[in-house]
Amino acid sequence: xxxxxxxxxxxxxxxxLSTELPVGRSAGWWGMVMFVATEATLFACLLGSYFYLRFQxxxxxxxxGIGAPELLKPLVMTAVLVPSSLPVIxxxxxxxxxxxxRLRSGLAATMLLGMTxxxxxxxxxxxxxxxxxxxxxxxxxLFYLITGFHGLHVLVGLTMIGWxxxxxxRGGSFGSHRHERVRNVAIYWHFVxxxxxxxxxxxxxxxxx
Amino acid sequence: MSTTTTPPPxxxxxxxxxxxxxWGERPSLRGWFSTVDHKKIGRRYLVTAGFFFVLAGLSALVxxxxxxxxxxxxxxxxxxNQLFSMHGTAxxxxxxxxxxxxxxxxxxxxxxxxxxxxxxxxxxFGYWVFLFAGxxxxxxxxxxxxxxxxxxxxxxxxxxxxNPGLHMDVYALGLLFLGISTTAASxxxxxxxxxLRAPGMSLNRVPLFVWAIVATAFMVIFALPALNxxxxxxxxxxxxxxxxxxxxxxxxxxxxxHLFWIFGHPDVYIIVMPxxxxxxxxxxxxxxxxxxxxxxxxLSIVSIAIISFGVWVHHMFATGLPQLSYSFFSxxxxxxxxxxxxQIFAWLATMLLGRLxxxxxxxxxxxxxxxxxxxxxxxAMFALTAFDQQVxxxxxxxxxxxxxxxxxxxxxMLAGIYYWLPKITGRMYHERLGRxxxxxxxxxxxxxxxxxxxxxxxxxxxxxxxxxxEPGWDGWNLVSTVGSYLLAVxxxxxLVGVVHALRRGRPAPPDPWEGDSLEWxxxxxxxxxxxxxxxxxxxxxxxWDERTAxxxxxxxxxxxxxxxxxxxxxxxxxxAHPERAVQMPESTLMPLVLAGALLVFFTSMLFAWYPVxxxxxxxxxxxxxxxxxxxRRPDEELGVSG
Numbered sequence: 001x002x003x004x005x006x007x008x009x010x011x012x013x014x015x016x017l018s019t020e021l022p023v024g025r026s027a028g029w030w031g032m033v034m035f036v037a038t039e040a041t042l043f044a045c046l047l048g049s050y051f052y053l054r055f056q057x058x059x060x061x062x063x064x065g066i067g068a069p070e071l072l073k074p075l076v077m078t079a080v081l082v083p084s085s086l087p088v089i090x091x092x093x094x095x096x097x098x099x100x101x102r103l104r105s106g107l108a109a110t111m112l113l114g115m116t117x118x119x120x121x122x123x124x125x126x127x128x129x130x131x132x133x134x135x136x137x138x139x140x141x142l143f144y145l146i147t148g149f150h151g152l153h154v155l156v157g158l159t160m161i162g163w164x165x166x167x168x169x170r171g172g173s174f175g176s177h178r179h180e181r182v183r184n185v186a187i188y189w190h191f192v193x194x195x196x197x198x199x200x201x202x203x204x205x206x207x208x209x
Numbered sequence: 210m211s212t213t214t215t216p217p218p219x220x221x222x223x224x225x226x227x228x229x230x231x232w233g234e235r236p237s238l239r240g241w242f243s244t245v246d247h248k249k250i251g252r253r254y255l256v257t258a259g260f261f262f263v264l265a266g267l268s269a270l271v272x273x274x275x276x277x278x279x280x281x282x283x284x285x286x287x288x289x290n291q292l293f294s295m296h297g298t299a300x301x302x303x304x305x306x307x308x309x310x311x312x313x314x315x316x317x318x319x320x321x322x323x324x325x326x327x328x329x330x331x332x333x334f335g336y337w338v339f340l341f342a343g344x345x346x347x348x349x350x351x352x353x354x355x356x357x358x359x360x361x362x363x364x365x366x367x368x369x370x371x372n373p374g375l376h377m378d379v380y381a382l383g384l385l386f387l388g389i390s391t392t393a394a395s396x397x398x399x400x401x402x403x404x405l406r407a408p409g410m411s412l413n414r415v416p417l418f419v420w421a422i423v424a425t426a427f428m429v430i431f432a433l434p435a436l437n438x439x440x441x442x443x444x445x446x447x448x449x450x451x452x453x454x455x456x457x458x459x460x461x462x463x464x465x466x467h468l469f470w471i472f473g474h475p476d477v478y479i480i481v482m483p484x485x486x487x488x489x490x491x492x493x494x495x496x497x498x499x500x501x502x503x504x505x506x507x508l509s510i511v512s513i514a515i516i517s518f519g520v521w522v523h524h525m526f527a528t529g530l531p532q533l534s535y536s537f538f539s540x541x542x543x544x545x546x547x548x549x550x551x552q553i554f555a556w557l558a559t560m561l562l563g564r565l566x567x568x569x570x571x572x573x574x575x576x577x578x579x580x581x582x583x584x585x586x587x588x589a590m591f592a593l594t595a596f597d598q599q600v601x602x603x604x605x606x607x608x609x610x611x612x613x614x615x616x617x618x619x620x621x622m623l624a625g626i627y628y629w630l631p632k633i634t635g636r637m638y639h640e641r642l643g644r645x646x647x648x649x650x651x652x653x654x655x656x657x658x659x660x661x662x663x664x665x666x667x668x669x670x671x672x673x674x675x676x677x678x679e680p681g682w683d684g685w686n687l688v689s690t691v692g693s694y695l696l697a698v699x700x701x702x703x704l705v706g707v708v709h710a711l712r713r714g715r716p717a718p719p720d721p722w723e724g725d726s727l728e729w730x731x732x733x734x735x736x737x738x739x740x741x742x743x744x745x746x747x748x749x750x751x752x753w754d755e756r757t758a759x760x761x762x763x764x765x766x767x768x769x770x771x772x773x774x775x776x777x778x779x780x781x782x783x784x785a786h787p788e789r790a791v792q793m794p795e796s797t798l799m800p801l802v803l804a805g806a807l808l809v810f811f812t813s814m815l816f817a818w819y820p821v822x823x824x825x826x827x828x829x830x831x832x833x834x835x836x837x838x839x840x841r842r843p844d845e846e847l848g849v850s851g
Contacts, residue, residue: 024788027327027404034396042434056461134451138459141451173839
């Protein structure tokens with residue numbers, strides 16, 4: 001596919017075009033990257049709002065009666081969520097080589113870890129809600145909006161992964177020539193993991209600095 | 210569809226028939242609702258945005274009627290608040306951006322030599338969401354429940370305590386709903402321009418209009434989330450008692466303003482940038498030469514897109530921020546005039562060096578330069594903090610941004626409408642009618658808004674429903690009102706011109722203007738598949754380039770793989786080397802169904818029917834799952850886009 005022939009080459013090399021493995025980034029890849037970019041900006045705005053309100057608030061942060069956030073549970077949650085990117089990578093590389101069992105097992109493992117994360121978050125909420133809610137003050141509003149919004153993203157990611165798993169189990173929808181969607185969902189999942197690290201720093205670690 | 214296409218040599222009638230079969234739809238109701246053709250979607254964007262423009266314009270006329278004389282009683286203060294809020298909100302969100310995205314939808318694939326957008330179904334979805342969100346917001350007006358706190362919706366005035374009722378819930382939910390459409394369209398523009406360009410259209414041969422649309426889309430990607438976060442917080446504060454903007458609960462009202470203007474200032478460029486792209490697209494045809502300084506204009510587009518994120522605080526000079534931020538944002542606001550100036554000088558040079566063909570589109574371009582420069586001057590004045598403190602929230606500001614937005618966006622849009630009408634409809638417009646409309650619009654605009662500088666300086670505040678008789682206010686207000694009617698008559702004549710062209714206009718040839726970009730290398734209106742043979746680009750002005758025509762003739766015999774199904778060619782990002790042929794999606798009702806489910810969701814959120822909203826959210830998820838369910842096509846190795 002040299003420059004010399006241009007579209008003529010593209011067209012006369014018809015067979016080459018249709019049988020060659022995809023080269024370069026696909027449109028779907030770019031679409032997912034742009035979507036993740038706008039979502040990342042959204043989280044940046046949320047975390048920026050956190051710091052803005054914090055610095056306007058005064059020396060006591062979190063406010064009186066709430067106290068610095070517990071660290072143990074969020075660290076456990078991190079230890080569950082961040083490694084969950086590994087089975088996604090395993091699954092994606094597997095299907096590139098046509099190994100459907102790797103796709104299925106990797107996705108299943110990710111789902112397990114993601115659901116564990118959500119379960120842990122639910123117990124954390126149950127605990128926190130005894131002390132403060134969204135309506136207690138601005139700290140509570142920020143805490144539940146930011147972590148809740150991230151939890152929603154985990155849920156969306158899990159839905160996408162469950163969808164891939166279902167499509168794959170239903171019978172060979174993905175193969176060595178057709179794994180774009182696995183790659184795109186993987187990008188989204190890595191993004192959800194990375195955002196959690198930023199949230200861990202902002203909500204749980206920064207008040208202790 | 211037009212029958213003017215004569216197949217290029219080497220393409221048989223059967224080839225064309227096969228392409229038409231792959232890309233066309235049956236003319237049925239189902240076909241109408243399920244189409245994913247970017248040209249139809251682009252036309253719908255233009256018509257729908259035009260409809261919202263008429264509604265927003267009528268709101269303005271009522272306001273100007275009320276303000277013609279002091280202490281008039283045409284509308285009540287409450288009605289006036291809703292009118293100016295809907296006028297601003299609709300003009301910014303439901304007219305300016307969607308109108309320009311309409312041009313982008315119709316033109317970007319044609320200009321880059323593709324057969325559709327990168328994600329055709331997402332494109333259709335974006336249109337339906339735009340339509341539904343627009344109706345969602347306008348529907349509140351007859352019930353007296355429309356947004357009533359300006360298009361910027363400052364807290365605490367927009368908060369529950371000071372503003373009970375549905376007004377600002379409509380605003381927050383409506384804009385969140387609409388944001389889905391804008392984001393989807395922006396992602397689509399970026400990917401389309403990156404991956405679907407005709408072979409040979411390397412980055413230094415991309416038309417300036419496409420550059421402008423892509424830069425705009427990038428700005429949307431990074432600016433709109435701030436508005437979304439803002440509106441989500443406003444809705445939570447109003448409905449669920451959170452304290453993001455409530456000082457008594459540790460919140461801060463300035464947080465709203467920061468987030469709003471982090472979005473809002475780039476938004477000015479989101480509106481103006483594609484309009485400037487239209488100017489760069491129109492000029493070559495009417496000056497008979499390429500636009501001067503192509504690389505400089507591209508650099509200017511890119512740098513405006515970046516710097517526009519560093520100037521938001523200049524909307525907040527009156528809020529008592531630290532001195533250092535005044536200095537920084539004052540400097541940034543001054544610096545951004547440099548790339549804007551570069552473009553203006555490039556266009557002036559183009560006109561000076563070219564041979565002017567004074568048709569209606571060029572008249573609007575000249576009207577644009579005059580008006581936009583005046584608006585730019587008053588804009589530079591605001592960068593001086595002291596002056597800004599004097600005129601902020603007065604009619605001087607109203608004058609300034611109408612010069613920028615009408616001069617900088619509406620005039621180029623009107624140029625674009627006349628320029629591309631033959632391409633979009635296949636009909637020529639009536640030249641004399643067009644000239645009359647231009648002079649009325651131009652005069653009406655200046656008679657309306659120039660006096661506002663004066664009575665703004667004399668101290669008349671904006672957003673007031675009436676005023677006491679003051680020396681220096683009464684007379685000029687009457688002049689403004691007369692001007693607004695002139696402007697309305699002019700715009701009506703534009704509409705009459707479009708209808709006249711559709712009914713009586715003589716059929717347009719493929720290239721009535723001898724334009725330089727690829728859309729002129731197709732039929733008017735283009736066939737559903739855009740190009741019988743995808744062209745090969747050799748220069749910045751492919752439609753003026755014999756080699757491109759030659760490539761179509763040479764490629765014709767060998768273009769089989771791309772015409773054997775609903776396919777287009779994917780090329781590399783920088784150099785546009787062919788990479789692979791992709792199968793494009795067929796027509797489907799799913800985009801409409803998904804947008805409908807979202808409409809149910811937002812409506813039930815508005816009326817606090819939360820169980821219904823939960824069901825609708827599940828329906829949204831289910832629809833997406835079904836929509837994207839992978840099919841097992843025999844030709845799956847082509848890779849599926851979409």
